[in-house]
Structure formats: structure tokens, C-alpha cells
Amino acid sequence: MKFLVVDDKASVRSTMVDILAGLGFNDVTEAVDGSDAWFKLKAEFEGVKPETFDLIISDMEMPAMTGLDLLKAVRGDRNLKETPFIMVTSINTKETIIASMKLGIKAYIIKPFTKESVAAKLVQAGFLKKTD
Amino acid sequence: MGNSQNLTPGFAREFIADIRDDLEVLEPDLLAMEALGSNVGCDLVNNAFRAVHSIKGGAGFAGLTHLGDLANSMENVLTALREKKLSLVFPVPDVLLAGLDRMKTLVAALDSDTQPSHEREKLALEALISSPDGTVYHGRCGPFLADRLGRMLDPGVLKKAVSQGKLIYAVEFDPQQDFLEKNRRVRELLTDIESIGELVFADFDPTLAPGTLGPGQGPLTAVVATILDPDFLAQVLEVESSRIIPLDPDAMEFPEPSPQVPPGSEHPEASGAGMAMSPLPNGLPQEVPATTIRVNVELISRLMNLAGELVLTRNQFRSLVERIAVQDAGVNQVMQSLNTVTSLIQEDIMRLRMQPFGNLVSRFRRIVRDLSNSLGKRVDLLVEGGEVELDKRVLEGLANPFTHLVRNFVDHGIETPDSRKRAGKPTNGTILIRVGQQGGQVHISIQDDGRGIDPDTIGAVAVDKGLVTRESVFSMTDKEKINLVFKPGVSTAETITDLSGRGVGMDVVKTNIENLKGRIEIESTPGRGTRVQITIPLTLAIVSALIVGTGGLRFAIPHMQMQEVFHLKPGELQTCVERVGGFDVLGFRGGLLPVVRLRTLLGIETLFFDSITREERRERRFSISGPRRGQDRRKQAGGGIFVIVLKQGINRFGLLVEEMFDTEEIVVTPLGPGLSTCVCFSGSTFNGDSGVIMILDAPGMADQARLGFGAVAREEKRRRGGKLGEEKQGLCPVNLMLFSFAPDDYFVVPLASLARLDVIRPTDIHTVGQQRFMDHKGTTTTLFFLDEIIPVAPCEPSGGPVGVIFPRGLGVSAGIVVGMVMDTVAFCESMNTDPVSPDGIRGTAFIGNRRVRFLDMEHISKRMETLVETAGSMIGEEE
Known part of the structure; x- marks a missing residue:
């Protein structure tokens, strides 16, 4: 399982990466904002194809390219449009919720998140088996 | 004894008696209020209020704090109703009745050592009148919502949503606050819901025009499946997050009866006390401890036996009396009243042990629910006549076989919703249990509208298992074949599931029923459903x-x-x-x-x-x-x-x-x-x-x-214009004509296959070239000797009369000379078919001491037609 974690705050990013590693997901690529993520998803270097990711976990509020922008771009791309997407957010308006739901996300992770809440959402999204 | 022990018992008892009276008054009032709904008059509410108020007072004096507490909450709700701050629409009447039931349970529990809780009802009552401004209440369901919804939701849909990672929420909307004041339309809400998940259930019409929503309307409830957390959902749906109630589908359907019910209660009614909102007909508690007493079952059994003895003695006595009644007619009258009284005593004592069949039903409901959920089927269980009473022992004896039957019906009978749809049936399968009493017997039928049982499959399984011979299955009617499921080891299930299909069980069911001196039979129409009919005596002793x-x-x-x-x-x-x-x-x-x-x-x-x-x-x-x-x-x-x-x-x-x-x-x-x-x-x-x-x-x-x-059944069928083809089975009697062509070479032919039989002298046969003819009523008919048609030994002309048969349905005018006609016999055994028998011979059998051969008239007729045609063409060539 190859994950892409997108957040403009390094602290949040590394927390997420640690939590994911604790849940058994070690192959995690970090992106510092939406455009970095888009670059990692799309750009070809010297004929080398970009990596494909099994799940994108992206923050909502980021400068320049927000999580919603990234989601729109991913869903609009022929090769990427099926990629599962989890949105990480603290505040939200009705409009952004509906917009991201319409574009198709697997789950919302609400900040501040914990290992338990992330695990619960990964279960919800079908990446983890329920253990209870 | 609850809280009443700090008072002198007599003192408390008086108050408790008053409370019971008030509770009796309250129930019809509440029901009348519910019937009138928003149009309820002040008098009725005031009556109810007074009763509750007096209960509250009595409870205070008797030291029953729980009861007083609950009465107080109820009083508050009634006050809100009286002041028109709350409309009498759902769920208000239900919650009030639930409160009343709980009060009854509390009073009933005074006679036992238990002290039921009243928290749930109290919270429910308080939820009705919880409102921030306190001017208008919206009658929210509160803790009762999940109960109520559980009965309305489709567990299959919920399960599917959960498997997709969705969460289930119930959302209560207030028509005034959420729609009218915001000028929001119901349709807009639905669009919002659909953009973030799916609407699983709504207790309102989604196309509702906003004008129909008035201040008097109760809350609207929607159940939504979405991946969102409650706060986000509240934001999207524009309601306070307190209105969003997460539902746990695993825990909610058919909620267990409230655990606060006195444990081990012998009153069948008491178990319903916690399910006040249940739509089940026998869910309403009828607590009347003053008129019932508990009696040891042993004692009742003893009384039963004694009643049996009494009947016996009465019978003996009666035959004695009949002898002396000739001398003294007055004896008859005494005898008659002894008769009546004995019968009444016996009847009443038997009724002591009687319990309604409905008591068994709750068990079936749970089984049907659990099993259909796990199989992804949708099954409605309907019960008619649950009030019919049966002897406790009989009822207990029925529990196991019935459980088994119900399981089998759900597991094997009812199809999945998909295949039901394909078969043009409603997606929900129905299991109908009907109970009725006739004389001293109870008739119970349980039927489904499922796939039915194929008699031939059952027959084949029974043969495979060596339970019956192939021959005996052959001679069985469909009904008999289906009833083979009661043989040990027979199962119709193509796959074995955890619960049924191992072929163990139906035989046990039958044994169980027979132990109760009952009868069980099964009938089934493939594709249409199966019906099991059980007849058992009301009681076993008499x-x-x-x-x-x-x-x-x-x-x-x-x-x-x-x-x-x-x-x-x-x-x-x-x-x-x-x-x-x-x-x-x-x-x-x-x-x-x-x-x-x-x-x-x-x-x-x-x-x-x-x-x-x-x-x-x-x-x-x-x-x-x-x-x-x-x-x-x-x-x-x-x-x-x-x-x-x-x-x-x-x-x-x-x-x-x-x-x-x-x-x-x-x-x-x-x-x-x-x-x-x-x-x-x-x-x-x-x-x-x-x-x-x-x-x-x-x-x-x-x-x-x-x-x-x-x-006998086959013969019956045949006589009712059944098919002649059945004679092949050989077991119903067939009338045969017996003749010998060559000496000691006997043949038989079914009379039914002949159009005519003539006996002629050999001199009547004319020979022209190689063709033989006879004259019959002025026309000439071609004749063949039997050995010309099929390979048999030739006939030696004896000079005596010979038989000529004319097969039925022959396309040409021709007859067969069959030699000496001997007899007609009724034959009801089976003939032996020999795979190497020549064409035209169907088989052999022994009739009397003779070995006879069966002619295959079909083959013979065809052969004759060919012969006549070739003969005709040969004549044509000669000319």
C-alpha cells in the first residue's frame, strides 16, 4: 500500500506519517502542499513515470492549492480519478463538505486526529480491517 | 417492597389501591386523547392530569419515589398539552402510554423484590418538553427514537451502508424551526442529504409542500447513511448537532425487552412491559396483580390428573346410573348436574395450564429476524390466532419443532430478494403462522410464499439415502413424496448452512409432534410455497x-x-x-x-x-x-x-x-x-x-x-379421466385380452388399445395374391397374420374360429389375425421389461401359470400402416 500524505504543516505531516507507520503503512510519501502533491502525482522525470498511490490523505486548508482543489484535479484526471481520497480538516462549511462529497472522498479525518480516529477512518475507507 | 417499608403496610396499601384505580382511569383517557390527536379537548387532558396528579400525591404518601418522579414528568407533559405548548401528535401519545405502562410495572413490582428503573421513560417524557425558549415544545422522541426507527428500517439497507463504511444517523427536524422559519423546502433538504450520502428512511413525505407544515406538526425524522461525522452532518443539514442521533444498526432493531422487567416473572404480560412502543398486538402490559395469584405448576398438574380421574369416575358412575334410572327417574337429573359440573371443573382446570400461542411467537420473531439478516433475505412473519390457548406442556413441546420449522422456512423456503423479484414475487417473503382451535384440537399451519419443494427431488434424495426403494417412490403421489422430508436424513437444501440443511431435523420435528399426539403433514407447490399443517390436541390427558x-x-x-x-x-x-x-x-x-x-x-x-x-x-x-x-x-x-x-x-x-x-x-x-x-x-x-x-x-x-x-390414488386419478399412459406403471389394473397365436405362445393386448374384436371362421379369410382380406359389413378389409407383423412363431391353422383385432387409431383399414382368443383378464401387477425383447413386444408377465407377452400396439400399428402402403404400391406396379 502506497500512501500520499499532503499537509502544509510539517508537524501535522510527520504525526500522520508516524500514526500510519504504527498502523502498518510504511510506504508513505509526503507532499508539502497541493501543488507539490499534484507534481508528485503527475510529473515525469526523464521518462520515468510518476508513482501511483493507493490512497491520498490530504489536508483541506492549504495555501495556493487547497485540498479541495487537489481533489478536483485528481478527479478530473483520466489516470488518477479513481484514487481513493481522505480529507483532513478542522473546520468546514456546508458548501465545501458537499463539494468534496460530490467529488467522492472515502472519509473525513477531523483535526486534531489521534491514532484511533485515523484508524477508524481507514477502517471506514476499507484500508484496515475492523479489530474489536 | 420498594420504598413503602417505612410506612405501616396497611397505610401504604390504601394509597397503592388508590393508585391502581387512578392508573385504570388513566389508560382509557390517554387512549381517547391519542384518538383525538390535535383536536383533543381540555376536559380529557384535565381528567388525565387529575389522575396523574393524584398518583403523584399517593406515591408521595406511600413513599414510592420512583413512581412519584415518573408521575411528575408525566404531569409536566400534560401541563404542556393543556397549555397548548405541545401538540398531541407522535410521539407524544406513545411516550405517555409508555410512562403509564412503566407506572403500572412499578406498582406491580411492589409485590416482588425487584425495583424496575423508570429512567428511560422519564427521559422520554422530558425530551418531549425540552425546548430552548420554553414557549413551544416540539415533542422530540429522545431515547425512544432508536426503538421506534428500528422497526421501520430495512436492516438489509443499513447493513449494506455500513459495509460501505457509512455511518447511520437519525435526524430529527422541527417543522417550525428548521423549515418554516428558514423558508427552507423539504426538497432542498433531500438534495443536501443526497449530496453527502443517502436517505435511508423518512417518516414524512419527501415531496411535502412547505405549506402543509404547521406549528402543530410533530418532529420529522430522517435516517441518513453517510461517511460524515455528526458535526459535519449537522452543518450540511443545518440543524443543531444535538438533533443528530447516531444509530448502531447492530444494536437497534427489535430492541430487547427492557431488562428492568421483574426477572422470572410468570405473567406472560409482564415481559411486554418494556416494549411499550411495540406494534405487536400482545405487547401491552395488563398488570392486575390483585386478580391473579401465582400457583405452583406441580399443583396444577396434580389438579389436572385429579380432574381426569373425576371424569373417569363420572363415566363409570353414569353407566351404573343408566341401569338404575329405570327405577328412579330422579337419579337422571342428579346425574345430569354431576355431568355438567364435572365437565366445567375439567374445563376450568385445563384452562389453568393454558397459555396463549402468542407466547411462542416472540421467539420466532427473533429467529426470523436474525436468520433473514444473516442470509440477506427479507421476511415478514405474520401470526394469526396468537390468542389461541394451549396446554403449557403442549406449548413447551411445540417450541423446538416450531423453531426448527421456522428456521427451515427462512433458510430454504424464502428466496433472496433478487430471485423473488425475478419470480415476480414481492421482495419480502412472508411466513404466515395460523392458529385455530376446533373442538379439542388446535390446528396450526405455517406457510410461506417461497420456492416450495420439488417432490421429485425429495424422492430422489430418499432413494439415494436408501430410505425407500425406487419402485415405491414411483408409485407415490406428489404429496407422499413431499412428506418423505420427514424421513431421517432427507434434506432439500442444496447447500448446508450453519442452521439447517443437514437433513437432521424434520424427522425430529415429526417425532416431537407425534409425542404430543399430534399430526404433521406438509404440502408444497414448487415456486409457490410450502405449507406445514400441524394438528395437536389441546391437552394430552383427556x-x-x-x-x-x-x-x-x-x-x-x-x-x-x-x-x-x-x-x-x-x-x-x-x-x-x-x-x-x-x-x-x-x-x-x-x-x-x-x-x-x-x-x-x-x-x-x-x-x-x-x-x-x-x-x-x-x-x-x-x-x-x-x-x-x-x-x-x-x-x-x-x-x-x-x-x-x-x-x-x-x-x-x-x-x-x-x-x-x-x-x-x-x-x-x-x-x-x-x-x-x-x-x-x-x-x-x-x-x-x-x-x-x-x-x-x-x-x-x-x-x-x-x-x-x-x-389407490393412482386408480382414483385414472378414473377421474387420468391418462391411459399410466397403465405402463402396471400397478393399476388393466383389462387385457389373452390369446394364443401358436400353441403355448400367449399374448396379451390391453383392451383399451383395441377398436374392435371380431371372431371369424378361417373360411372367411380370402387370399388374393399374397394379400388376405375379409369382408365386413360389405367392405373389404386387409388382414395380416401376427407373424407377418412381428417376429413370432407362425400360427398353425386349426380350423376353429380365429380372432381378428383392429387396433385403435389405425390410419388404414386393416386387422390382425391373432389366433385363438382365450379370455379377458384384469392385470394389476407390473410387467417385466426385457431390453432384448423384439420389436412389437413390450414385456412379459405371468398370468395364471402362463407366461404371456405384451404386444406393443403402437409399434404394430405403425408397422401395419407401412405394410398396407407397400402392398398398395406393389399392386400399382403389377398393373
Whole structure:
């Protein structure tokens, strides 16, 4: 399982990466904002194809390219449009919720998140088996 | 004793009695209020208010704090209603009634050591009038919402949503606050819901126009499946997050009865107390401790037995009285009242042990729910006649077999929603349990509208398992085949599931039912459904039975096993009874009824009165049918015969007895171990007149007599215009013509396959070239010798008359010379088919001592047609 974690705050990013590693997901690529993520998803270097990711976990509020922008771009791309997407957010308006739901996300992770809440959402999204 | 112990018991008791009265008054008031809804008048609310207020006061005096607490909450709700701050719409009446039920439970619990909780009802009442501004209340469901929704939601849909990672929420909307004030339309809400998940359920019409929402309207409830967390959902739906109630589908449907119910309560009603909002008909508590007492079941059983003895003694006494009544007519009157009183006592004591069938039903509901959920099926369980009462022992004995049956119906009977849809059935399967009482018997039928049982599959399985022979299955009716599921080891399930399908069970079900002296039968139409019919006695100890006699001995036949009785006049018997497939049968209601003589069955020697020699002689003839030539002396014997039509599973047969006496209530004594091999008897009883009499058992007698139900049923079918093709099965009698072509070479041909039979002299046969002809009524008919058509030994002309047969349905005018016609015989065994038999021969059999060959008329007819055609063309060529 190859994950892409997108957040403009390094602290949040590394927390997420640690939590994911604790849940058994070690192959995690970090992106510092939406455009970095888009670059990692799309750009070809010297004929080398970009990596494909099994799940994108992206923050909502980021400068320049927000999580919603990234989601729109991913869903609009022929090769990427099926990629599962989890949105990480603290505040939200009705409009952004509906917009991201319409574009198709697997789950919302609400900040501040914990290992338990992330695990619960990964279960919800079908990446983890329920253990209870 | 709850909180009342700090008062003198007498003092508290007075208050409690008052409280009971008030509770009695309150219930009809609340129900009337519910019926009137928003139009409720002030008087009614005031009445209810006064009753609750007085309960509150009484509870205070008696020290019943819980009750007072609950009454207080109820009072507050009634106040809100009185002040028109709350409308009397759902869920208000339900919550009020639930409060009332809980108050009753609290009062009932005073007699026991338990103290039920009232928190849930209190919270529910408070939720009704929880509102921030306090001017208008919106009557929210609060803690009752999940209960209520559980009964309305489709568990399949919820399960699917959960498997997709979605969460389930119930959302309560207030029409005033959420729609009218915001000028928001219901349709807009639905669009919002659909953009973030799906609407699983709504208790309002989604196309509702905003104008129809008024301040008087109760809350609207929607159930939404979405991946969102509650806060986000609240944001999208524009409601306070307190209105969003997460539902746990695993925990919510058909909530368990409230655990606060007094444990081990013997009152069947008490278990319903926690399910006040249940739509089940028998869910309403009827707590009346003042009029019921608990009695040890042992004591009741003892009373039952004594009542049985009393009936017995009464019967003995009655036969004594009949003898002396001639001298003193007054005895009769006394006897009569003793009769009545005994019957009443017996009836009432039996009723002590009676419990409604509905008590079993809750168990089935749970099974149906759990099982259908796990199988992804949708099943409605309907029960009619749950109020019919059965003996506790019978009811307990029914629990296991019924559980098994219900499981089987859900597991094997009802199809998945998809295949039901494809079959054009409603997606929800229905299991209908019908209970009815008739006489001393309870009839229970359980049926589904599922896929049914294929009789041939069952037959094949039974043969595979070596339970029946292929031949016997062949001669079975569909109904008999389906009833093979009651044989051990037979299952229809293509796959074995955790719960059923191992072929263990239906035989156990049957044994269980038979232990209750009941009968079980099953019928099924493939594709349409299956029905199991169970008949059991209301009680086991006393049965009503008909006393019959033969050869000077008396026997009892339980009414339960009887269908009807009719009488044949002397001499009528011999003419009515005929033999079919080796069995005696009687034409009966348009069908055939196998009959057996009781004395033959039991090997009882009988005397008959010889009208010629005027002496009693031993009856030597045991066959019933077939009148003798001339006058039958036996027809003077006795006064005719009674035919008692008995039921054995799906079959009926007639038991012939010479004497019939009275109907009596008999007390059944089971057979001792030494007599257990006597299959004809199910027990014995003591009769006032004739001492011990045996109780006959219909299924046992049918087994003992080896009645040929299959053969009789086929004959019946044939007579009703059934197919001639059935003669192939050989078991129903076929009339055959027997002839010998060459000496000692015998043939038979079914009479039914012949159009005509002529017997002619050999000189009538004219030969022209190689063709033979005969004249018949002025026309010339081609004749063939049998050896010209099929490979058989040639005929040696003897000069005597010869037979000519004309096959039925022959396309040309031609006959077959068949040699010497010997006889016509009725043949009811099966013929042997030999794979190497030549064309034109269907098989062989022994009739009398002769080996005969069956002609295949179909083949012969074809061959004759070919021969006539080629002969015609040859003649044409010669010309």
C-alpha cells in the first residue's frame, strides 16, 4: 500500500506519517502542499513515470492549492480519478463538505486526529480491517 | 417492597389501591386523547392530569419515589398539552402510554423484590418538553427514537451502508424551526442529504409542500447513511448537532425487552412491559396483580390428573346410573348436574395450564429476524390466532419443532430478494403462522410464499439415502413424496448452512409432534410455497373418542384421528367394495377409500348368523369384496357395518366395524412397555361398562394393514379421466385380452388399445395374391397374420374360429389375425421389461401359470400402416 500524505504543516505531516507507520503503512510519501502533491502525482522525470498511490490523505486548508482543489484535479484526471481520497480538516462549511462529497472522498479525518480516529477512518475507507 | 417499608403496610396499601384505580382511569383517557390527536379537548387532558396528579400525591404518601418522579414528568407533559405548548401528535401519545405502562410495572413490582428503573421513560417524557425558549415544545422522541426507527428500517439497507463504511444517523427536524422559519423546502433538504450520502428512511413525505407544515406538526425524522461525522452532518443539514442521533444498526432493531422487567416473572404480560412502543398486538402490559395469584405448576398438574380421574369416575358412575334410572327417574337429573359440573371443573382446570400461542411467537420473531439478516433475505412473519390457548406442556413441546420449522422456512423456503423479484414475487417473503382451535384440537399451519419443494427431488434424495426403494417412490403421489422430508436424513437444501440443511431435523420435528399426539403433514407447490399443517390436541390427558365394537370387544378411536363415520346397510358392503391393486376399496365422495376390517386387522374371530341354517357360525371369509353367486347368506349377519373414515397423515382410510357405541371423554393411559410392539394401539382407557378398552391408533393400523394408498390414488386419478399412459406403471389394473397365436405362445393386448374384436371362421379369410382380406359389413378389409407383423412363431391353422383385432387409431383399414382368443383378464401387477425383447413386444408377465407377452400396439400399428402402403404400391406396379 502506497500512501500520499499532503499537509502544509510539517508537524501535522510527520504525526500522520508516524500514526500510519504504527498502523502498518510504511510506504508513505509526503507532499508539502497541493501543488507539490499534484507534481508528485503527475510529473515525469526523464521518462520515468510518476508513482501511483493507493490512497491520498490530504489536508483541506492549504495555501495556493487547497485540498479541495487537489481533489478536483485528481478527479478530473483520466489516470488518477479513481484514487481513493481522505480529507483532513478542522473546520468546514456546508458548501465545501458537499463539494468534496460530490467529488467522492472515502472519509473525513477531523483535526486534531489521534491514532484511533485515523484508524477508524481507514477502517471506514476499507484500508484496515475492523479489530474489536 | 420498594420504598413503602417505612410506612405501616396497611397505610401504604390504601394509597397503592388508590393508585391502581387512578392508573385504570388513566389508560382509557390517554387512549381517547391519542384518538383525538390535535383536536383533543381540555376536559380529557384535565381528567388525565387529575389522575396523574393524584398518583403523584399517593406515591408521595406511600413513599414510592420512583413512581412519584415518573408521575411528575408525566404531569409536566400534560401541563404542556393543556397549555397548548405541545401538540398531541407522535410521539407524544406513545411516550405517555409508555410512562403509564412503566407506572403500572412499578406498582406491580411492589409485590416482588425487584425495583424496575423508570429512567428511560422519564427521559422520554422530558425530551418531549425540552425546548430552548420554553414557549413551544416540539415533542422530540429522545431515547425512544432508536426503538421506534428500528422497526421501520430495512436492516438489509443499513447493513449494506455500513459495509460501505457509512455511518447511520437519525435526524430529527422541527417543522417550525428548521423549515418554516428558514423558508427552507423539504426538497432542498433531500438534495443536501443526497449530496453527502443517502436517505435511508423518512417518516414524512419527501415531496411535502412547505405549506402543509404547521406549528402543530410533530418532529420529522430522517435516517441518513453517510461517511460524515455528526458535526459535519449537522452543518450540511443545518440543524443543531444535538438533533443528530447516531444509530448502531447492530444494536437497534427489535430492541430487547427492557431488562428492568421483574426477572422470572410468570405473567406472560409482564415481559411486554418494556416494549411499550411495540406494534405487536400482545405487547401491552395488563398488570392486575390483585386478580391473579401465582400457583405452583406441580399443583396444577396434580389438579389436572385429579380432574381426569373425576371424569373417569363420572363415566363409570353414569353407566351404573343408566341401569338404575329405570327405577328412579330422579337419579337422571342428579346425574345430569354431576355431568355438567364435572365437565366445567375439567374445563376450568385445563384452562389453568393454558397459555396463549402468542407466547411462542416472540421467539420466532427473533429467529426470523436474525436468520433473514444473516442470509440477506427479507421476511415478514405474520401470526394469526396468537390468542389461541394451549396446554403449557403442549406449548413447551411445540417450541423446538416450531423453531426448527421456522428456521427451515427462512433458510430454504424464502428466496433472496433478487430471485423473488425475478419470480415476480414481492421482495419480502412472508411466513404466515395460523392458529385455530376446533373442538379439542388446535390446528396450526405455517406457510410461506417461497420456492416450495420439488417432490421429485425429495424422492430422489430418499432413494439415494436408501430410505425407500425406487419402485415405491414411483408409485407415490406428489404429496407422499413431499412428506418423505420427514424421513431421517432427507434434506432439500442444496447447500448446508450453519442452521439447517443437514437433513437432521424434520424427522425430529415429526417425532416431537407425534409425542404430543399430534399430526404433521406438509404440502408444497414448487415456486409457490410450502405449507406445514400441524394438528395437536389441546391437552394430552383427556381425549374424546368414539367407542366401537367388533366381535364382542370394544375399542376407542380418538376423534382427532377421525374424519367421518357412515353406515352401510346389510349387503351393501359386498356390492360397494371392490378390489384395486390387491386392496379393498370403497367408492367414497367421488374418490376411492381403502378399507380394512377391524376384526381382520386384529385377527378377531367373528360369528355370523346363517339365515338359512339359522345358527351362528364362524365367519371364515375375510375378504370383503366380491359378491358370491346366488344369495349371500352373510348379509343377514348383524345390522350392516360402520365405516369410520380415519386420517393417517395425508391419507384417508376406512375402518369397518360392526358396532358403534357412544362418544366418550376418555383418560388416556399409555401402553406399558410390554405392549409397545402393538402398533395398532396408542394406549388404553378404563370404561365403566366394559373395563379396559384399547385405544386404536390410525397410523399404526394403516401400517399394520399395509394399505396401498399409492395404488389407490393412482386408480382414483385414472378414473377421474387420468391418462391411459399410466397403465405402463402396471400397478393399476388393466383389462387385457389373452390369446394364443401358436400353441403355448400367449399374448396379451390391453383392451383399451383395441377398436374392435371380431371372431371369424378361417373360411372367411380370402387370399388374393399374397394379400388376405375379409369382408365386413360389405367392405373389404386387409388382414395380416401376427407373424407377418412381428417376429413370432407362425400360427398353425386349426380350423376353429380365429380372432381378428383392429387396433385403435389405425390410419388404414386393416386387422390382425391373432389366433385363438382365450379370455379377458384384469392385470394389476407390473410387467417385466426385457431390453432384448423384439420389436412389437413390450414385456412379459405371468398370468395364471402362463407366461404371456405384451404386444406393443403402437409399434404394430405403425408397422401395419407401412405394410398396407407397400402392398398398395406393389399392386400399382403389377398393373
